[in-house]
Amino acid sequence: MLLQRVLFALKAHNVRYPWVVCSDLLLGPSSLSFRSHTCGELRSDHVGQKVTLCGWVQYLRQDLFVILRDFSGLTQVLIPQEESANNLKAALCGLAVESVVKVTGTVRKRPAGQENKLMPTGEIEILAQNLEVFNICRKLPFEMKEFVKKSEALRMQYRYLALRSSQMQKNLRLRSQLVMKMREYLCNVHGFVDVETPTLFKRTPGGAKEFVVPSREPGLFYSLPQSPQQFKQLLMVAGVDRYFQIARCYRDEGSKPDRQPEFTQVDIEMSFVDQAGIMALVEGMLQFSWPAEKGPLQVPFQVMTYNEAMRDYGVDKPDTRFNMKLIDLSEVFSSTKIEFLRSALSQSEGSIQAICVPSGAVRTNPVKLLSVPETENLLSRAEAKPGDLLLIAAGSLRLPLLGNLRLQCAQLLESHGLSLRDPSAFHFLWVVDFPLFLPKEDNPEELDSAHHPFTAPRTEDTDLLLSEPHKVRGQHYDLVLNGCEIGGGSIRIHKASLQLHVLKNILKEDPSLLSHLLEALDSGAPPHGGIALGLDRLVSVVVGASSIRDVIAFPKSFRGHDLMSHAPDTVSEEELKPYHISIKWPTEQRGGGGGGGSAGK
Amino acid sequence: MLLQRVLFALKAHNVRYPWVVCSDLLLGPSSLSFRSHTCGELRSDHVGQKVTLCGWVQYLRQDLFVILRDFSGLTQVLIPQEESANNLKAALCGLAVESVVKVTGTVRKRPAGQENKLMPTGEIEILAQNLEVFNICRKLPFEMKEFVKKSEALRMQYRYLALRSSQMQKNLRLRSQLVMKMREYLCNVHGFVDVETPTLFKRTPGGAKEFVVPSREPGLFYSLPQSPQQFKQLLMVAGVDRYFQIARCYRDEGSKPDRQPEFTQVDIEMSFVDQAGIMALVEGMLQFSWPAEKGPLQVPFQVMTYNEAMRDYGVDKPDTRFNMKLIDLSEVFSSTKIEFLRSALSQSEGSIQAICVPSGAVRTNPVKLLSVPETENLLSRAEAKPGDLLLIAAGSLRLPLLGNLRLQCAQLLESHGLSLRDPSAFHFLWVVDFPLFLPKEDNPEELDSAHHPFTAPRTEDTDLLLSEPHKVRGQHYDLVLNGCEIGGGSIRIHKASLQLHVLKNILKEDPSLLSHLLEALDSGAPPHGGIALGLDRLVSVVVGASSIRDVIAFPKSFRGHDLMSHAPDTVSEEELKPYHISIKWPTEQRGGGGGGGSAGK
CATH class of the missing domain: 3.30.930.10 (Bira Bifunctional Protein; Domain 2)
Structure with missing residues (x-):
């Protein structure tokens, strides 16, 4: 640790090579950098150390604190209040949010009762001794904390701001x-x-x-x-x-x-x-x-x-985090008198299938179409309990209807507070x-x-x-x-x-x-x-x-546009010349004529 | 080693998972593979082991040996000669070169005197016990050993064959x-x-x-x-x-x-x-x-x-593996009477420079243009010895003439057998x-x-x-x-x-x-x-x-073509429609008319 600080000091004085020769000692995310630590790593173990942090001003609090942010987290910087530090205090208090600074200071334990347990660095703060402002944030299209409320288009246009979020x-x-x-x-x-x-x-x-x-x-x-x-x-x-x-x-x-x-x-x-x-x-x-x-x-x-997937889930990419498998009822209805069921069964790969949505029905629906033995057979086969909802479909085995319905039912049930799929499970x-x-x-x-x-x-x-x-x-x-x-x-x-x-x-x-x-x-x-x-x-x-x-760092919009740089963009006919192509504008296409200026008569 | 072979046997019997559970034991280039070893790794340590190799038939020798190749090298397979192995012998002797096979056999030491010290596996050979032919090589555009003599275009067309070379x-x-x-x-x-x-x-x-x-x-x-x-x-x-x-x-x-x-x-x-x-x-x-x-x-x-590079090497990317630096002779000629040298010196950034090519001249050339003191001064400044060649240029410092000449001289000297640059040096x-x-x-x-x-x-x-x-x-x-x-x-x-x-x-x-x-x-x-x-x-x-x-695995040719798949290729006007472009053929362009069929009269 001492050696590391010696090397850091040498580096601060523009001595170029010592820290390369000893590079094993200067690895990790702060190697070769203006900072000694990232904003997410200081703990009470570091108390007493002189450190240098680089980052963005997240916010200021009560003219007492600057919260500094980098990719790894947040650190609280304490603004010195004594008169001799008036210049430093003024500089820190005047910082616009999202400005980029370097702060040197000493790590100290926060006063008892002021720790922030929700913040990984919440045990400590940095008493600022020196400030270098790398860049002042002069303009933001909106306040950063309002960002999530903004339209998708605006968030895509300012993608580099969206990427600053911890998520x-x-x-x-x-x-x-x-x-x-x-x-x-x-x-x-x-x-x-x-x-x-x-x-x-x-x-x-x-x-x-x-x-x-x-x-x-x-x-x-x-x-x-x-x-x-x-x-x-x-x-x-x-x-x-x-x-x-x-x-x-x-x-x-x-x-x-x-x-x-x-x-x-x-x-x-x-x-x-x-x-x-x-x-x-x-x-x-x-x-x-x-x-x-x-x-x-x-x-x-x-x-x-594939056959099992289609039979049990009605889809070739089953979500196996929940049950509600498809139930084959073809046998139940093998001698049914209901015409559309008979017709479904008679076609190639025809079948009658159901999914049973647990507690999907508020009260039992009397199924008027079905005979009593059919109903009993059906309920036993589906292992349906009172309050369950049975969705029945008849037709080709390959139709994705029930497979889709199964997923939609799951979503619907979950949106009503039922926990069907464990969000932390990976199947x-x-x-x-x-x-x-x-x-x-x-x-x-x-x-x-x-x-x-x-x-x-x-x-x-x-x-x-x-x-x-x-x-x-x-x-x-x-x-x-x-x-x-x-x-x-x-x-x-x-x-x-x-x-x-x-x-x-x-x-x-x-x-x-x-x-x-x-x-x-x-x-x-x-x-x-x-x-x-x-x-x-x-x-x-x-x-x-x-x-x-x-x-994806820089995705395209729904329509395939890069809203930040405005791609795709126009290109002049002159620039297209080396490629031997010309643009066919839709109106000309409708007119049925050729390209260029000869489209008229 | 025993465990590894047990796992291999299990795998050979299509028992799917044991080798995954014990995956630490089956790592490296032959993991999860039909082979037990690569063609480049067997040594006398392996003698007595039963092994399986997969690879390409490099060549056959005297109806006695098949030389098998994969990415890692060559292994000699001994064809059994006893009558009971007639089928295997016939199959091995009938293999077309570049066919792909799996050979199982036992590693044995080569008979004394038959080791091949130039071949990493030259101490051993495999006595074949089993052969599976995966694929017969039915057609090659030319013999593989003739490959290097073929034209660049042909080697690009059959790039997948060129890639088989060990280089x-x-x-x-x-x-x-x-x-x-x-x-x-x-x-x-x-x-x-x-x-x-x-x-x-x-x-x-x-x-x-x-x-x-x-x-x-x-x-x-x-x-x-x-x-x-x-x-x-x-x-x-x-x-x-x-x-x-x-x-x-x-x-x-x-x-x-x-x-x-x-x-x-x-x-x-x-x-x-x-x-x-x-x-x-x-x-x-x-x-x-x-x-x-x-x-x-x-x-x-x-x-x-940059200034040092231009001054000493006449280029911003100097090859520092050899000396022959540029020598500034401006001072030597500061009061010269030679008109073109005076004129060169008088222009902005003008200078007279030289490179001294050691042993570049067969005999000393009397320089008739120069005065005696100029010649003496010049030779001493360039530290030229008898037999050296001095190339002198006058003009702007920024011209790449001498820098290029320096490299060309190096090439010329090397082509005549002088070792100027160490080919294994990286500067x-x-x-x-x-x-x-x-x-x-x-x-x-x-x-x-x-x-x-x-x-x-x-x-x-x-x-x-x-x-x-x-x-x-x-x-x-x-x-x-x-x-x-x-x-x-x-x-x-x-x-x-x-x-x-x-x-x-x-x-x-x-x-x-x-x-x-x-x-x-x-x-x-x-x-x-x-x-x-x-x-x-x-x-x-x-x-x-x-x-x-x-x-590069699949480079383009000089003209930017993929000679294997024929890219770039034609695309029909129909397929270009969704992109709202049409081709402007050069003749039409010259005619100044529009696209499509309207180009005529």
């Missing part, structure tokens, strides 16, 4: 820590290689959600990729063995609200591994990186098949055995990839690829946290012949568009698989944020 | 390790926060090198930023205190060769710090992350002022005290920022900002390694009034374009500074690569 500071720091631990786990524990892949890429055919980037060659465009999928597979073909990247990805969702046009995924790919290996890796990574203050994470996570769940293909929405006779065309079939289902492809299950796994899909991955097809069959014969796509991938698979591709986790979503669930915007 | 594997792994250690140093040692900043940003006015990204709103464009400069300063205003990011940046250099349109920088910003603090931080970071096999790095690095150098402003190239009466308009002046020069701005030195520092500029940074202006003065009165720029930054500085900005290191360049110097393409 945003915590969110950004937790995110950084989580990612750092993930990297340590992947790199240092399991020998993964962090490889950067290009973001100026080729447009995926039909990739309607891909931003285009004009090049200086007429008519040629790069595209910002939605994920490094092709590159990570090529890295396995290249023998990189274990790849990861915290990858920036892009998706142009147009006007879809609450989507960020750029987002981040934890992207992982591994050779010579099976599905269980990837799942164990991800479990280990989350356990390793999980913030200590959120309690330990139990592994392995629960595993559920991780793997969903596996997805169908490899699903009927196309616009043409149910044809098949589409349930996830993407590179997913390998389950080995025991491979033969079905030729006969009944719709029955094939994929080696795909989704990771769900508290009902949010936070990741998905698969073992990939590593043989060119199988990949070609899937593309050409099942998906009816033009395989020449992926010729470089097919060629790569034929040059010696190892078995491989991987996963991608949505980092923004994962962090937002971990910190309990209502939007991913709360875990 | 590229090493480069990518060294890069990953270096970055990982940098992160550990910044995050874990000094409390930095890894914050991601947007890459869909607003176009910088006049930012001719910024790619544009059309949005779905007519006439509005995002822009891919050249660096996170504005965001990192705003993060300091936001109180984040210590930010870093391994940031993807974009620069559209058009047709400039050997530039990558996207590149990566280690981006750092700190509050409450001075120039010496940032320099010490970077020195510590490089020392901490420096690859052990490159020898220890000495800190502090040498520091040189780091800080260049400081740059002028804050330089005369504009097209109009020397006006000033431009030497680096960028946010650089703070040296405190003692601040007053000159009003009177003689061209004399102001900036708090800017460049980091040079072996004559390559690998980084640059500065202490920033943190007061709005000063920033406004620089923008408006000195640079004559429209300050409203940076109004959000000026407003931010007035809301309580701390003193701050930072640096950005060019990661691609740094890694390429460390590994001794001739191009940054050798340290």
